[in-house]
Amino acid sequence: MRDVAILGVGINKKWGELWEMSLRDIFVEAALNAVDDAGVDHVDSMYVGCMSSGLFVGQEHLGCLMADYLGINPVPATRVESACASGGAAFRQGFIEVASGTSDIVLVGGVEKMTDVSGDEATYALSAASDMEYEAYHGITFPGLYALMARVHMERYGTTREQLAHVSVKNHKHGSFNPEAQYPFAISVEDVLGSVMVADPLRILDCSPITDGAAAVVLCPLEMARKISKQPLVKVLASAQASDSIALHSRSDLAWLEAVHRAGEKAYKMAGKTPKDIHLAEVHDCFSIAEILALEALSLVEKGKGGQAAESGMTALGGKVPVNTSGGLKSKGHPVGATGVAQVIEITRQLRGSAGERQVEGARTGLTQNMGGTGGSSVVHILEAV
């Protein structure tokens, strides 16, 4: 297996309600930005992460469509889907393709166009990440599922409503330094606690938004990157993925993300690292409780202490392990198929030292954690400046 480097990254000028752009426009903008950043004149293969373009805009066959509109036919182009972990799963396939020697230059993009449908339709489409027959059809939505997880965490570990709010407050603070973010402004704990209730105890400011957006990266062998890259080099140290039951009621513990834990353990082993070696992380904060659960499953904070980590500032910029410096899903936005790729972009920028106002000083090793559904699938990557 060859070492793999990130040669280029690209994202839309701004994520949000991009009504003037179609699914393909959004993807192509991010992909061309990545190709420009990489400085390459061709790619050998492409992966597209997308959860549900069928339900959101009535279009499947995305690999083919996007290759066509990028003008890169006849290269192989394949869509990868793992619900909200589609972007991370696509990145993993691109990593394997380069590491194996199957292709040299691989473009990995993620995209979702979510605002062309009504709120009810978006809720239905997102529910397709849950067990439709045993969860969604009986009326529970994703905020409802995560609310159950939050309740157990609060009951068992004493996590407070305020601590949940601190996750959103921190991520919005970080996002205020990210002009690409959908909601690039700070909020207060009072704002969260006073916002509309969605599924008790989760309020609207505990929830990531509905977003249109895309993100893309260009991968190549590290040896090639050493020759052609004009950017500081970032190596992919580890790529790992795991699964868990799709339905929440099948889990033995509602306050523990086993797929995240398994993917994390595999990633640490592959990278030859421990949680102590991680300088910063982008984790899947689709809801405030999700960041807490992810950090515990990755052993970045002690079990049961995820809420305290947000409250204490440990995971804020300037803290021990800054988490979601991009603003996270909460502030940056969550176009579900793009999120996993955008996490890789943020860590890459940090490791390059080009993260601007939100730069983490001395960042050398970073982790991304992307998750599908309530944690039925998870993908973890570890990147390092070399």
Next chain:
Amino acid sequence: MRDVAILGVGINKKWGELWEMSLRDIFVEAALNAVDDAGVDHVDSMYVGCMSSGLFVGQEHLGCLMADYLGINPVPATRVESACASGGAAFRQGFIEVASGTSDIVLVGGVEKMTDVSGDEATYALSAASDMEYEAYHGITFPGLYALMARVHMERYGTTREQLAHVSVKNHKHGSFNPEAQYPFAISVEDVLGSVMVADPLRILDCSPITDGAAAVVLCPLEMARKISKQPLVKVLASAQASDSIALHSRSDLAWLEAVHRAGEKAYKMAGKTPKDIHLAEVHDCFSIAEILALEALSLVEKGKGGQAAESGMTALGGKVPVNTSGGLKSKGHPVGATGVAQVIEITRQLRGSAGERQVEGARTGLTQNMGGTGGSSVVHILEAV
């Protein structure tokens, strides 16, 4: 890169309108059959090919769902989508994962549950393989698109309406020897010519049906298979994929499948083979004209002579290069995400010498060609008995 073998294959007892089975039931039946055939007690990773479970049954996140219902959590499980080439694309990802050394035993399945919706809804879902914005939304359906391709082929090469019929007649004859087929009975040229018109010149018996079904294979390194396989060994010699414009109107030639040609050329090169070395093939006969175009693009018959090949018996059982001995998509059925995997199963059975009444004597090298949309994506595999 390691050599890769097919260790086991499995399919449903019968494809068709499986109203008593859900999407997950269908997949699990085929997957367990493959695991039984392989004789393994675990798998390390899984891919699921599926085109549009979102539009057909309102369920995404299929890798996770199927891993859960197979009881194989926490293994990585990823869905791959490339419209009707989803199964072939999933098989390719499994191949790369084993060849690269990322995993040893990989389960690759494909599935589609298409009969829980109305005919109009199915037509809409399938249209998502075309360019929705520039094709389907303006009223053209898949039979209409392939009818345009057929018209050009007839005009340019003198292909006759009867020759198109011979493709369906041949495949139904083959399918009559396949008890798993949806429509396992012979039809006549007169039957085809007298059947309901769908999109002139294509009649209903030129069209593959709407089908529920799944197919699965187990892959492992060839060296491992030599030690543990109880079946004759089948090696994957080549795996190749290519893309073309998604919309038909963007092509320079409507009677030529460039993505199939490119994938075929790459596969022949990777395998160290020429078209003359291929003893039999499973190609993507979603419509009668599609088999003709595929065989020409793969250089298995001369350009423009695809119709004559069916009429002359060259591609029938007992002919020079038997094509679609399984019955093809036309007779066996076409659960779109499963088709590419089922093609691999048929060639594997033939190379094992276990194809029963439809066995091709002396079959040593076989090819599969799976296609998305009107040929916007295509995946070609070459298998060999070793």
